[in-house]
Amino acid sequence: MVNRIEKVVVVGGGSAGWLTAATLAAEFKSGPGGISVTLIESAETKSIGVGEGTWPSMRTTLQKIGISETEFFRECDASFKQGSKFTSWLEGGNESYYHPFSLPEGYQEINLADFWAPHRDKVSFANAVCPQLRVCESYKAPKQISAPDYAGSLNYGYHLDAIKFARLLRKHAVEKLGVTHVIDHVEKIHSAPNGDIASLQGKAHGQINGDLFIDCTGFASLLIGRHYSIPLIGKKDVLFNDRAIAVQVPYADESAPIASATLSTARSAGWIWDIGLPSRRGTGYVFSSKYIDEQQAMDELKAYVGNSAGVPFEELAPRTIDINPGYRQKFWHKNCVAIGLSAGFVEPLEASALVLIELSARMIAEQMPADRQVMDIVAEKFNDKFATRWQQIIGFLKLHYVLSRRNDSQYWLDNRSDESIPSDLAAQLKLWRTRSPWYCDETHVDQMFPSASYQYVLYGMEYPSQPMTARKRSDESDQQRARQIFASNDSMAGKLLTNLPTNRDLTDQVKHQGFGHI
Numbered sequence: 001m002v003n004r005i006e007k008v009v010v011v012g013g014g015s016a017g018w019l020t021a022a023t024l025a026a027e028f029k030s031g032p033g034g035i036s037v038t039l040i041e042s043a044e045t046k047s048i049g050v051g052e053g054t055w056p057s058m059r060t061t062l063q064k065i066g067i068s069e070t071e072f073f074r075e076c077d078a079s080f081k082q083g084s085k086f087t088s089w090l091e092g093g094n095e096s097y098y099h100p101f102s103l104p105e106g107y108q109e110i111n112l113a114d115f116w117a118p119h120r121d122k123v124s125f126a127n128a129v130c131p132q133l134r135v136c137e138s139y140k141a142p143k144q145i146s147a148p149d150y151a152g153s154l155n156y157g158y159h160l161d162a163i164k165f166a167r168l169l170r171k172h173a174v175e176k177l178g179v180t181h182v183i184d185h186v187e188k189i190h191s192a193p194n195g196d197i198a199s200l201q202g203k204a205h206g207q208i209n210g211d212l213f214i215d216c217t218g219f220a221s222l223l224i225g226r227h228y229s230i231p232l233i234g235k236k237d238v239l240f241n242d243r244a245i246a247v248q249v250p251y252a253d254e255s256a257p258i259a260s261a262t263l264s265t266a267r268s269a270g271w272i273w274d275i276g277l278p279s280r281r282g283t284g285y286v287f288s289s290k291y292i293d294e295q296q297a298m299d300e301l302k303a304y305v306g307n308s309a310g311v312p313f314e315e316l317a318p319r320t321i322d323i324n325p326g327y328r329q330k331f332w333h334k335n336c337v338a339i340g341l342s343a344g345f346v347e348p349l350e351a352s353a354l355v356l357i358e359l360s361a362r363m364i365a366e367q368m369p370a371d372r373q374v375m376d377i378v379a380e381k382f383n384d385k386f387a388t389r390w391q392q393i394i395g396f397l398k399l400h401y402v403l404s405r406r407n408d409s410q411y412w413l414d415n416r417s418d419e420s421i422p423s424d425l426a427a428q429l430k431l432w433r434t435r436s437p438w439y440c441d442e443t444h445v446d447q448m449f450p451s452a453s454y455q456y457v458l459y460g461m462e463y464p465s466q467p468m469t470a471r472k473r474s475d476e477s478d479q480q481r482a483r484q485i486f487a488s489n490d491s492m493a494g495k496l497l498t499n500l501p502t503n504r505d506l507t508d509q510v511k512h513q514g515f516g517h518i
């Protein structure tokens, strides 16, 4: 008998659960011959409620699910994110650099890093190759109100309220996509003779059967962790941060500018995130408890937040979250796939968790096994792909620490110790001393970070790659092309600064008017 996959059961109603349920339900017809999607969430266990920075990929995800950008802005207290700004990472002073979402101009045509290098003392890399830094510094949005949904003059993602986001996804998934929503606490898992999950036992609703179970239970990791005991591959020896203190900070007044990038400010044993939404800022300190205790971390966060909000820090109800950095040895085991925090988590530098959820849900939607017999083949591909993705993310995050010259605490010194640096990152760094990374170095079609991202971080952190131009024959025409791009980029930045509204103005305007209307 062929066991067709007809019923998917998602456990967990945080961002992972609802993004997955909506992605699958948007892809498949429910009813005879189709695939039904049921989501069970516990009323007893709250979702984590942080995770407020997205990648540009979220635009495609929302579009595929069928949510309009206007509705998204209205419901999620969202603003535009165009990258990250890193302050105090290099020396511990006020120095800063950007990792913008837009690629350098003419990216696949010419490696601008080589032509920028001789001018590195006069202009930063990001500023020379892309207009987005100046747009962000002026608190501008990446598009105008007349632009259609999900289209912009520059590449962008979002800052959003995680609780409101899950609420919007739930409403849309249930009302528009036919997802069955069950509020129940799963307390038991029943196994089939082959070791698959046969059904889940809820406290109130009894048994819920399914063909494929998706574990979106957050750090509880109910199915993949507790039931199947798939171990976590710990990464604390590479990425030291294991705790976060999160606070929501009100603006001093409701017309205060909204930052167009996530602000990431390095501190003695970690870094502070600062995410501007229309109604508040979400901030927090991610740190290593090996180097400072919670009170010291609280004091550093308090000093950062200051009294700018006019509300004493203690009244902001800071919340502590423990992090066990790492990812599962397998994400898909038997008829169970883990997505979101249950699959793993490393610190939120570069906000790579939501995008992994989007990619996981999309791969399941695209490669949904027709029946149980082929499921293990798909599972193996899934596991290989996502293990590689986790390794790429960990290497890229570590890069930010390895390049620091901070000497003010043991935390920063230890972050540069050889034994904490993954060997492939150490090898790449050696190579990048002799030449800049470029797009033709990318070994995977679906690399998590384009080589441009490595360039932005390397040169933002003053890494001394040798330019290849001095050794190349046909240098003059390339020199000319590079000069042209630098000049046109400069004039483009001027035009964008004149024409684009601010992040605050556009997020206000969209609430009344909606995108795509003149």
Ligand SMILES: Cc1cc2nc3c(=O)[nH]c(=O)nc-3n(C[C@H](O)[C@H](O)[C@H](O)COP(=O)(O)OP(=O)(O)OC[C@H]3O[C@@H](n4cnc5c(N)ncnc54)[C@H](O)[C@@H]3O)c2cc1C
Pocket (backbone or CB within 6 Å): 011, 012, 013, 014, 015, 016, 017, 040, 041, 042, 043, 044, 045, 046, 047, 048, 049, 050, 051, 052, 053, 054, 162, 184, 185, 186, 187, 216, 217, 218, 219, 220, 222, 244, 246, 284, 321, 323, 339, 340, 341, 342, 348, 351, 352, 353, 354, 355
């Ligand atoms: C400090 C911090 C900052 C972060 N910042 C970012 C960021 O900027 N960008 C980004 O992309 N990501 C970020 N993340 C990650 C992001 O928050 C998560 O990836 C995302 O919210 C998904 O969480 P989740 O849905 O997996 O888990 P949760 O939100 O914890 O949801 C778990 C769900 O499982 C349910 N559940 C648990 N047990 C049971 C049970 N027995 N029965 C039924 N239901 C159950 C709960 O009720 C809940 O609905 C951050 C994380 C942290 C810790």
